[in-house]
Amino acid sequence: SFGLSVYLPTKGASLLSNFAFRASAHLPSSTGYEDWYMVQQWINNSVNPDFETNITGWAIGGVGTTLSRDTTLAYHGTASMQIAAGSVAGGCVASSNESLASQGVFVQPSVWVYSPTGGEQVRIGFDEYQTITFKQTTFAGFQTLVAGWNKVSPGPLAAQNASTTAVRTRLETPANSVLNVDDFRIYRV
Numbered sequence: 001s002f003g004l005s006v007y008l009p010t011k012g013a014s015l016l017s018n019f020a021f022r023a024s025a026h027l028p029s030s031t032g033y034e035d036w037y038m039v040q041q042w043i044n045n046s047v048n049p050d051f052e053t054n055i056t057g058w059a060i061g062g063v064g065t066t067l068s069r070d071t072t073l074a075y076h077g078t079a080s081m082q083i084a085a086g087s088v089a090g091g092c093v094a095s096s097n098e099s100l101a102s103q104g105v106f107v108q109p110s111v112w113v114y115s116p117t118g119g120e121q122v123r124i125g126f127d128e129y130q131t132i133t134f135k136q137t138t139f140a141g142f143q144t145l146v147a148g149w150n151k152v153s154p155g156p157l158a159a160q161n162a163s164t165t166a167v168r169t170r171l172e173t174p175a176n177s178v179l180n181v182d183d184f185r186i187y188r189v
Contacts, residue, residue: 042187045099046169049184051079061091061170075112075149075182083171084178091122091173092181097129097166099188101159108187109169110153114180118147121174126167126186128159135161137170145179156189 047057055069064086074080083092101107109124125139140154152171159167169186173179 042189044185044187046184046186047094047096047098050077050182051081052077053079055081057095058092059095061093061172062086062089064088065090065092065173067092070180073114073180075114077182080114080180080182082178082180083173085173085175088175089172090175090177091171093127093170094168094184094186097132097168098126098186099167101128101164101167101188103159103162103164105159106156106189107159107167108153108156108189109185110151111169111171111184112182113145113150113152113171114182115145115147115150116178118145120145120177120179122152122179123172124152124154125157125170125172126159127170128161128164129166129168130161130163131165135164139170139172 048055051069055067058067058081060067062085066084068082069079070082071079081092083090085091099107107126109126111124113122121142121144123139123142125137127137128135138157138160140157143150143152143154167186169184171181
């Protein structure tokens with residue numbers, strides 16, 4: 001048999017910070033069963049993932065885009081960040097390095113996105129940097145939103161540039177859209 005348990009250290013904070021999982025397997029042997037355990041610690045490296053106090057750490061991801069803190073709508077907690085895109089694709093990007101990375105290292109970005117009507121296409125990824133010098137953007141494919149909260153989590157993405165040393169989360173939103181985001185996460189996996 002195989003079991004999986006999730007350890008949440010404290011209610012609330014665990015949703016936005018560290019968590020661990022433990023997998024246990026019961027494998028038959030000549031004397032009965034043997035147990036083994038594997039513990040993996042994932043650390044959320046996102047800068048200000050929940051916007052509970054402010055939107056510090058995030059910058060616009062397109063010309064004409066505005067970012068603001070919204071306390072009327074939240075996936076977790078009491079606030080989210082509203083992204084209002086102008087006449088070109090908008091979005092947001094972390095304004096400081098979040099996770100160490102190098103070519104071939106996998107990074108898992110995710111976020112909850114609220115759409116009032118559905119139909120918008122968004123994509124998440126990360127900008128690759130060599131210290132503070134931008135190298136390139138790596139995106140997952142587009143995801144079409146439905147009305148309400150949507151988890152945008154494409155699976156692990158590999159850093160592509162040979163000189164990459166760090167990444168910053170980036171979310172791209174369509175032109176003329178107003179969407180809310182909450183609970184950004186970026187893990188090195």
